[in-house]
Amino acid sequence: MxxxxxxxxxxxxxxxxxxxxxxxxxxxxxxxxxxxxxxxxxxxxxxxxTNVTMDAEDLLLREFLGVRSEQDTAEAARWIRSRQRADGTWANFHGGPGDLSTTIEAYTALRLAGDHPGEAHMRAAAAFARRGGGIEAARVFTRIWLAMFGQWRWDDLPALPAELILLPPWCPLNVYDWACWARQTIVPLTVVASHRPVRALPFDLAELRTGRPSRRGRPGGTLGALDRLLRRYERRPLPGLRRAALRRAVEWIVVRQEADGSWGGIQPPWVYSLIALHLSGYAVDHPVMRRGLRGLDRFTVRDERGRRMEACxxxxxxxxxxxxxxxxxxxxxxxxxxxxxxxxxxxxxxxxxxxxxxxxxxxxxxxxxxxxxxxxxxxxxxxxxxxxxxxxxxxxxxxxxxxxxxxxxxxxxxxxxxxxxxxxxxxxxxxxxxxxxxxxxxxxxxxxxxxxxxxxxxxxxxxxxxxxxxxxxxxxxxxxxxxxxxxxxxxxxxxxxxxxxxxxxxxxxxxxxxxxxxxxxxxxxxxxxxxxxxxxxxxxxxxxxxxxxxxxxxxxxxxxxxxxxxxxxxxxxxxxxxxxxxxxxxxxxxxxxxxxxxxxxxxxxxxxxxxxxxxxxxxxxxxxxxxxxxxxx
Missing domain, CATH: 1.50.10.20 (Glycosyltransferase)
Incomplete structure (x- = not known):
């Protein structure tokens, strides 16, 4: 104009x-x-x-910890369904294009809620996912969630060694080289990746796979060589070093829990920290876990459209x-x-x-x-x-x-x-x-x-x-x-x-x-x-x-x-x-x-x-x- x-x-x-x-x-x-x-x-x-990944991952978190309720699931599923676009996809912003990883996570959450893969809205979502390359082409964080439920192999994910926490601040790749929101996510993820948990889902996601090999997250050059070296190390980590790293990482996580039970007041480090602590022996009724789960309620919005989570x-x-x-x-x-x-x-x-x-x-x-x-x-x-x-x-x-x-x-x-x-x-x-x-x-x-x-x-x-x-x-x-x-x-x-x-x-x-x-x-x-x-x-x-x-x-x-x-x-x-x-x-x-x-x-x-x-x-x-x-x- x-x-x-x-x-x-x-x-x-x-x-x-x-x-x-x-x-x-x-x-x-x-x-x-x-x-x-x-x-x-x-x-x-x-x-x-934000978008429905918050709600899908909240249900997956609760499934992993064994605290998912029918009411929470039904209300979250109602919200997730309401955000599905006419073409069967979910977008990351209003008016935007369908996003592969967001659609896969939303689809998985609806399967948890009991939606049958033969229903029209599920068929449309699965077809989009396959056209986009399926689970094999999803982002690494989506495949980490799927690995936790046996829908992806941990061996096919990039290496994420817990020993990162031991690197001093002057050393490249130390945790303080990451932005604050990223370091709070990566530290608990190193704990999760070290444990390589698998909690079976009551269904399989075969309809979201293409069978083609995944190339996402596979770098070439020096970083590719480093990743291959770390993968070999992950198969046989030094026991004493790994124990020290996990102990330091858990201490790092616990001391950074905020008064409201969150980590950084944002969703990604919050859910991964709860999973990491749970894998490290913290029961769901441990005070740190109770604070974390209770704090999520403060980030929950409920209305006639369903139940949804604020990312922050x-x-x-x-x-x-x-x-x-x-x-x-x-x-x-x-x-x-x-x-x-x-x-x-x-x-x-x-x-x-x-x-x-x-x-x-x-x-x-x-x-x-x-x-x-x-x-x-x-x-x-x-x-x-x-x-x-x-x-x-x-x-x-x-x-x-x-x-x-x-x-x-x-x-x-x-x-x-x-x-x-x-x-x-x-x-x-x-x-x-x-x-x-x-x-x-x-x-x-x-x-x-x-x-x-x-x-x-x-x-x-x-x-x-x-x-x-x-x-x-x-x-x-x-x-x-x-x-x-x-x-x-x-x-x-x-x-x-x-x-x-x-x-x-x-x-x-x-x-x-x-x-x-x-x-x-x-x-x-x-x-x-x-x-x-x-x-x-x-x-x-x-x-x-x-x-x-x-x-x-x-x-x-x-x-x-x-x-x-x-x-x-x-x-x-x-x-x-x-x-x-x-x-x-x-x-x-x-x-x-x-x-x-x-x-x-x-x-x-x-x-x-x-x-x-x-x-x-x-x-x-x-x-x-x-x-x-x-x-x-």
Missing amino acids: TPDMITGPAAREAPGGTLPEAAERALRAACDHLVGLRDPGGWWKGELE QSPVWDTALAVTALLDAGLPAGHPAVAEGAAWLLGEEVRGPGDWAVRRPGLRPGGWAFEFDNDGYPDTDDTAEVVLALRRVPLPGARPAVDRAVRWMAGMACRDGGFAAFDADNTRELIRKLPFCDFGAVIDPPTADVTAHVVEALAAEPPADPAVLRRAVAWLLRAQEPDGSWFGRWGANHVYGTGAALPALAAAGVPAGDPAVRRAVAWLERHQNDDGGWGEDMRSYRDPAWIGRGHSTASQTAWALIALLAAGERSTAVEAGVRWLVRAQRPDGTWDEPYHTGTGFPGDFYINYHLYRLVFPITALGRYLRPPGDGAG
Whole structure:
């Protein structure tokens, strides 16, 4: 869409008055809805919706541990069936293509629930699986699940020796070379792979096999030779070394269990840790196991559509964004929703050490995590957003917490000046090439969206060393794509990255006329949809043809507007975007958004944050109506 596509009175007017008047009404309705979603404890948490692998693997976990109930199975199966597409497949995101591994796991869960392979929906799923190469072509993690139930040979999986836990942090392939979410998954998986358990299912999955040999996860070259060597070692490990490794791994797992029973507050390490401990002699009634299983209930959503699992929960992130949105909308800092939300955030500060200290041993703790109970893994992204929210709300004790967070955040800068989410300098590319790393991001390098959020926070609350901010801004400018956009690691995708970068550069004092800013503005204007909104499909992570293209969504339209407004734009593109938000708003004040716009692993795992459709439009409308200088920041 070009800037001159909407001109004249139609660009300024909306049904029932001018566009600003319509935007004001939409903003008030949205704020009312957001305030109404607040928990009595002061926090917000929208559902974090992913795909049915969470539900399938939950049933497989319960089957493995012998705790699967008929009610849980029936409710989860109802949800899984409701997500099946007309072609018999399951996708990883709304509107996306069928995914082989997700379909295989969903199919297996439905077999557990009693669905017969001769039923039409099962026949369609099995046919798709065979066309896609069957179990033999599934990702390694899917085949690990199937191996645990005798549906795949452990010998045909990449080697995963428990002795990895014994490697010191300076040694390549040590567990701290993995991103935090990956290391918490790999350590328990090494325990599982060492035990090579097989718990028979009451059925066989022959209808999902093609009989062709599997080549997935079989590297060539040096890594292929290393894998073959480790496979031979796995057949005859050194007994004393293996016992020491398993003992260390189990201790490592137990000490990292969070207060809510989770591991890292995310599903993959949680389920694998429970299985690893169970194989190591922990009965299901052991306190650690009881805490872990009970904690899963907190991540369970039940409604008329069935029972589904959240892969993670985002109360700190959601609450920080909600507080900022309400302040941007013009609510005073003393409003109960704002003040109580900020007070809750203040109480969630992380004051203890975590795995991040392996690379930054002298850095004092501070900052915030993503979840309710994830004290071992604060992250710079959440910390930046909480700092931006708390600095605008006068609370006793907030200033020392903000200062601690700024010091910690600045200390997490990577050598090149950028910022990653959880660790500093977690960039060893060798990890990516290992044969069992065929799904999901496994390292945590600096990214444009995280660096931008940190820049925005440090520009508002300058660090003791000004060079940290200067180097981060320089990193961000270097990271701009040739087309003028920025890549989005944790949100979809270039719209998200650009939506983070432009406000950060503005906060850091980069003028609106800077060539980098003008290129970004031009990119956003070129990628505006004809309806006035913005959208970007998750396929853009793998197919460049989708970059900046997709159905208009409330969250992505808001990101684009926030970026354009930060760049000083009051253009017809901005007015068209605001008009889209006004027109698309539901009568209850929120927006429909079935599309996934959050990212777990680029190219592999996606998230629909149910609060994104509300908090970001509020911020966009608030900043449109109340530009900086009128109380918005």
